[in-house]
Amino acid sequence: MLLADPGALVRPLYESLPERVDTYGPEVADLCDVIGYGPDPEQRLVLDAMFGMDSHGKSTAFETAVIAPRQNMKTGVLKMAVLGWLFITDQQLVIWSAHEFPTAQEAFRDLEILIGGSSFLSKRVKKVHRANGDEAIELKSGARLKFRARTKAGGRGLSGDKVVLDEAFALQPDHMGALLPTLTTRPDPQVVYGSSAGTAHSDVLRGIRDRGRAGASARMAYFEWASARRACASEKCDHEPGKWDGCQLDDVENLKAANPLLGRVRPNGTGLTVEYLRAERAALPPAEFGRERMGWWDDPSTSDIFGPGKWEQGARDDVERPTDMTMTGLAIAVAMDLKTAALVGAGVDDTGAVWPRVLQHGPGTAWTVDRAKELQARFELPVVIDGKGPGAMLIPTLEREGVNLHVATTTDVLDAFANLRSRVADGVLLHTPAPELDAAVAGAALRPVGDRFAIGRKASTADVSPLEAASLACWQATIGPSQGRSAYDDDSYDDEFMYV
Missing domain, CATH: 3.40.50.300 (P-loop containing nucleotide triphosphate hydrolases)
Incomplete structure (x- = not known):
């Protein structure tokens, strides 16, 4: 063109x-x-x-x-x-x-x-x-x-x-x-x-x-330099490439407004063509293309750590949760101010989707030791805990009480969060209603660690301990150490896993 x-x-x-x-x-x-x-x-x-x-x-x-x-x-x-x-x-x-x-x-x-x-x-x-x-x-x-x-x-x-x-x-x-x-x-x-x-x-x-x-x-x-945001031809347009006619991400004049080099060839042979941008458009997720080629800033809004609407897309009703999954993840995390703590379990269904579940979330940390012992005895799982997080102060007491721990290293924590983000992005992390977890996601911020990301406790605007525990539990359930047995079909499951 x-x-x-x-x-x-x-x-x-x-x-x-x-x-x-x-x-x-x-x-x-x-x-x-x-x-x-x-x-x-x-x-x-x-x-x-x-x-x-x-x-x-x-x-x-x-x-x-x-x-x-x-x-x-x-x-x-x-x-x-x-x-x-x-x-x-x-x-x-x-x-x-x-x-x-x-x-x-x-x-x-x-x-x-x-x-x-x-x-x-x-x-x-x-x-x-x-x-x-x-x-x-x-x-x-x-x-x-x-x-x-x-x-x-x-x-x-x-x-x-x-x-x-x-x-x-x-x-x-x-x-x-x-x-x-x-x-x-x-x-x-x-x-x-x-x-x-x-x-x-x-x-x-x-x-x-x-x-x-x-x-x-x-x-x-x-x-x-950026393209002004305009309405697409269809109100339903979600900017997916090749799906909608009249998407503003496909408009060449919009692209030129943000990319002055488009259509030019410099004396040294460098330039930018419409054909290249169309290939890039097909290869990149819409949000990424919007930022990198249209000059549209990412909005630091709710659920932004996973991408707009991604967390919400994984929401399911209680009746949709499988009852025959194996509990293969169990983790504990403590809020930075030590005022609350969370225990989260996770299982994988027969489709490969992972389901985190807040087992208990409550004030203080004293309750976590007995609860961890109880859940571990029930599900025969090591309890994962961040060895450098606020909950690390519980490690001596948990070990003294005979709780089998997997103390996560920094690499483990980064791997766990990358695993969580990847599964949310791919739509293979599903969750039933959990106000504590939803609030943690809404208020969470990312923290760069080298060329990777972790959950930024200081920058977050909510208690993120349920999200941290969910990250570790899902990691254990899918790619980390696990010793799970069938637990989701137990008759007392709903009593055992009441939100606190």
């Missing part, structure tokens, strides 16, 4: 610009043109704002945010800005940071190639540091470009005259709290955020977005 003038400037859906009297933007663009890395019209727009100056020669934009779908312009314009800072405005220290170290390394390699491929630029280079974790480019002028990964230590090591925060969707409050105060002594500091649309847990970026869209800061340049 042909697009009308694919090379024309595509203005961002949201744009906010500080006032300026002049800009180095055209000079930076000319420099990039000379080395064969010429900017697209949208990148020129960003550079003009980022390098805008006031009447005193200072940068008008303390913050610049560039939010756009992947592979369009974001990382490219950040590299162009770095070249401008090093070779046009002679900044002494530029820091490039990313959430993942391989991403920072990739940016280092790209910039090394760009600079090394130009005799005009490379003759000004004094040294290139390639040591793993200490990648840097140093100029004869004394200017330095360093590459860093953001870590648990927050923003340490990120302070510079100009700071690039790539993969800004993963920014955490401690990163910003450690970084921003260190910039006060810099003569003309700037912070640049680059990201695709935020996830449900991009709290820092969401705050930046809200300020940028509102134009609330006189010193922020904000650019967000």
Whole structure:
């Protein structure tokens, strides 16, 4: 399909610009043109704002945010800005940071190639540091470009005259709290955020977005390329590919609004075609395609840890629960404030679906020992407990009372939660009404652990102990240690498993 003038400037859906009297933007663009890395019209727009100056020669934009779908312009314009800072405005220290170290390394390699491929630029280079974790480019002028990964230590090591925060969707409050105060002594500091649309847990970026869209800061340049949400042709459309005519995720003009590169071929041969996006559309879940290609942010709403409506789709009436399942999972978890605890069991039906069930949830923790002994004797199962969670303080007492425990490691806990999320997403985790578990799901938040996720107790807005116990019980019932026997057909089942 042909697009009308694919090379024309595509203005961002949201744009906010500080006032300026002049800009180095055209000079930076000319420099990039000379080395064969010429900017697209949208990148020129960003550079003009980022390098805008006031009447005193200072940068008008303390913050610049560039939010756009992947592979369009974001990382490219950040590299162009770095070249401008090093070779046009002679900044002494530029820091490039990313959430993942391989991403920072990739940016280092790209910039090394760009600079090394130009005799005009490379003759000004004094040294290139390639040591793993200490990648840097140093100029004869004394200017330095360093590459860093953001870590648990927050923003340490990120302070510079100009700071690039790539993969800004993963920014955490401690990163910003450690970084921003260190910039006060810099003569003309700037912070640049680059990201695709935020996830449900991009709290820092969401705050930046809200300020940028509102134009609330006189010193922020904000650019967000996205497709405006519109109604599909059918009210029933759930955005599944190939299922509905008139779905807005299939509209090429909508895609072009969010993806300025669509229909273009750059001098270096890179580009983005309608055919490719259609193939990507067929391969990705609608929510993922909406975020990555339409620029639609994930909403941090109820049941978001599983995806909108996914938990609710697994709900079943009591009469639908099989009565002949084998109890193969049993776990205990304690709330972070130690005020409540939960015991949850799980079984697998003959279709392979796993069913968690809250066996008891109540105030305090004193009751858990006797209850765990009783259930273990009944179902001949080891009780799973997080060895590093709030319930770990119960382990000595449980062991002293003869309860057979499986103390879950951090890897076990991460595996368990990944297993839970996968089964909910695939529709093979089913559950009967359980107010405690539903409330835990509604208030739960994700916590990144390396490149995986766990349930974030601190960020959650509810008692998540029933969900934590359910995660461990379902893991034990399906892929973890289990010693189950038939229990769901016992006549006293409903009495035994009353909600408390």
